[in-house]
Amino acid sequence: MEKISEAFRKQREHHPEIKRTTAEERIEKIRRLRDAMLEKAPQLREAIYADYRKSPAEIDLTEIFPVVAEANHAIRNLKKWMRSSRVSTPKTLLGTSSEIRYEPKGVVLVIGPWNYPFSLVINPLISAIAAGNCVAIKPSELTANTSAFLKGFLEKLFDPREVAVFEGDATVTTRLLAEPFDHIFFTGSPRVGKIVMEAAAKHLSSVTLELGGKSPAILDSSADLRKAADRLVVGKFINAGQTCVAPDYVYVPASLGQAFLGELKSSIARHYGETEDARKKSPDLCRVINGRNFERIKKLVDESVARGARVVVGGVFDAAERYIAPTVLSDVKLDTPIMSEEIFGPVLPVLAYDDLSQVYRHLRSQGAEKPLALYIFSENARTTEDILANTTAGGTCVNQAILHLANPNLPFGGTGYSGVGNYHGLFGFKAFSHERAVLRQGRFDAFKMLNAPYTPKVVKMIERVTRFLA
Ligand code: NAD
DSSP states (O other): OHHHHHHHHHHHHHHHHHHTOOHHHHHHHHHHHHHHHHHTHHHHHHHHHHHHOOOHHHHIIIIIHHHHHHHHHHHHHHHHHHSOEEEOOOGGGTTEEEEEEEEEOOEEEEEOOSSSTTHHHHHHHHHHHHTTOEEEEEOOTTSHHHHHHHHHHHHHHSOTTTEEEOOOSHHHHHHHHTSOOSEEEEESOHHHHHHHHHHHHHHTOEEEEEOOOOEEEEEOTTSOHHHHHHHHHHHHHGGGGOOTTSEEEEEEEGGGHHHHHHHHHHHHHHHHOSSHHHHHHOTTSOOOSOHHHHHHHHHHHHHHHHTTOEEEEOOOEETTTTEEOOEEEESOOTTSGGGTSOOOSSEEEEEEESSHHHHHHHHHTTTTOOOSEEEEEOSOHHHHHHHHHHOOOSEEEESSSSGGGGOTTSOBOOOGGGEEOOBSHHHHHHHTEEEEEEEEEOSOOGGGGGOSSOOHHHHHHHHHHHHHHO
């Protein structure tokens, strides 16, 4: 506790210096961070592989590449983002000028998850540095090797008065949350998101909550089944389904159900191997993070099968290796646990529908549990619009899955149950900034005419101005 309080106090004291840094100085730090990561890529790959046997290619694609993209985008645009922006002046404020200035929030806390243990800590860190903050980082304890890597890596790059890493489990997070941070950026489950928000309320700290939930995919009758299958298979089985925006389940028109299941089967074979045996040996399928999650996912499948679901592909479980084969289920009942809990594993339920209104009713029945993502597969512009208009989600891809998070010009975040706020690119810079309103009074002061004492002449003037405004 002492250590955390002391580190927090030091960052607070140091922050005025960081606040005054120029765009060039911040860009230099981001560049150094990016280059050091590329230099240490072999050690990073080793750490993540040791945590859950993720393939080096997938580590490059999902951990290193997104950080390079985010860093480069900030390097290119930070000068523009930091510039204060002038806003227009209403006639009633004649004689004044106004601008918005971006100030750092101050000392901020970044709490990371285990599923992309590096990029989901480093990308918020890039935004926080770009905005001029001091940062405390708490990586996930479930990916202990990556957590240790992060600590060593960041300690070499930064003065702890600017960036400090605190390793450990929930007890460490609880201690950190007791400090009055100016902003808390949390990525993780909705359950812990609520704990974070409650702790933040004690200090009125602002929060960004990047949470999860069940992200549906909807195919309509015009969808290109093969392309949809390929994109859903990649979106689902990358990182063994342990992706916040992974398509959780798929809705498909009943008349196309069998054909689509066939496409999913061949797509799995094309991507990960022809047979169950080949897939188990594939270096491209990582493992489930721990025994608890392995048992949780297995139970979801077992319960569904006991209630009549059919295993179309997969259904192979190896507890010793924490391996779950890419699995597709059909005939899943809506009232089974797999349809109410985020699956967060390599299992894809396929649901049949006759009419889109059924799909909308089902999605609305989830009330506040709005999804982080919703995917639409359709070749029909009108149906696409209809689905967009009748649903909501943090983000959506049309005829694609998960890729919306790769465009830094798009905000990334949830809505309701799937999160509060957003980040990436300018949105990340803003998440860690305070928009300070500055009005400057010039020589001519029109407002003076409306000041007390409210003589009949002033009252008339106020009336006239009000009428003029109406
Ligand atoms: P988690 O909520 O279990 O853990 C996240 C962090 O919170 C960890 O650092 C952990 O140490 C800490 N923590 C755990 N219990 C705590 C407690 N009681 N008090 C205080 N801190 C606590 O999440 P996870 O299992 O690491 O990640 C999986 C979840 O994260 C999924 O729901 C997934 O959808 C979501 N997620 C969301 C995004 C996004 O960008 N929106 C990205 C990745 C993961």
